[in-house]
Amino acid sequence: MTEINRPTRAGRSHEPLTRDNTTLLLVDHQVGLFTGVRDITVQDLKHNVAGLAKAADLLGLPIVTTTTAASSMWGPLVPELTAALPDGHKVVDRSSVNAWDDGRVREAVEATGRPKLVVAGISLEVCATFPALSATAAGYDAYVAVDACGTFWATKRETGLLRLQQAGVVVSDYSALMVEILADNADPIAGQVYGALDMPFATLVGQLAAAFAPSGS
Helix, strand or coil: CCCCCCCCCCHHHCCCCCCEEEEEEEEEHHHHHHHCCCCCCCCHHHHHHHHHHHHHCCCCCCEEEECCCCCCCCCCCCCCHHHCCCCCEEEECCCCCCCHCCHHHHHHHHHHCEEEEEEECCHHHHHHHHHHHHHHHHEEEEEHHHHHCCCCCCCHHHHHHHHHHHHEEECCHHHHHHHHHCCCCCCCCHHHHHHHCCHHHHHHHHHHHHCCCCCCC
């Protein structure tokens, strides 16, 4: 396994996420697993993970997507995510509990040559946490988009978040991570990215700006 040789998080300053240094890993957002999610509504989780995938694609990030037992136990990806992924996107179906333990997943991330990894998955404390911990141990800067993850009861969410933080994984939300990568609201694709993220408050801000824009502008 190729490891990225980088100093420990405590030994270096913050390096922003960019379009050139970040990969997105989406783990097991499957129909069967969605049925047990209790810490976020199914509607909100579908919305957030689809928005994350759409924005990442617009920003040119490599996306690695996995399922577990898609043809039997847990079923396919939720349709909203499938529709958000690039055309022809290949999904790795695996048996390992930790997605990082599957060589195809690990090699797909390694092949990007990018040192930062944004992870989201169901369940938070396993599907997202385990590969984030493994990637951190391999020298990556790992981030978890918590609101694009779900789990089955409150204790699992709380302990998952604690374990991530104890290991030095950055915990954030789906839109903040993508906006950090966007970096400049004057970017020509900013409107598309915000549209993909579909944040209600951002839509209201846009409507307010339009209402007060000079006529003819």
